[in-house]
Each structure stands twice: as C-alpha cells, then as structure tokens.
Amino acid sequence: MDTFENATPPQEQPEMVLALCWECGEKKMCYEHLVCCTGTRFHTCPECRKKIEGKAA
DSSP states (O other): OOOOOOOOOEEEEESSSEOOOOEEEEEEEEEEEEEEETTTTEEEEEHHHHHHHHHHH
C-alpha cells in the first residue's frame, strides 16, 4: 500500500463488516480501515491482523 508523507494512519472503524480481507483474499468478518486522505477502504480479518501485528513487533 502506498504511503503519503505526513499522512494520518488509516482509521479503524468501530464495527466489523463482511468483506474481502486485503491480506488473505477470503470473504469474512473483517476490521474496516479508512484512509482519510484518499477515501480508500481496506479490510483485515482477525487472523491476518494477528500476523501483521506479529511482524510489526
């Protein structure tokens, strides 16, 4: 995903939605993230989110 200098990080929406996960491509209940500067929405499922957080640590 592209990054923009001085951009705010994607804002996680409060409710989970049924969508395609950006990481694994499976349709399941996911966290929705909104990139405010572009209006882009992407989704991550709980399983992929754990993997992403594990890589960042």
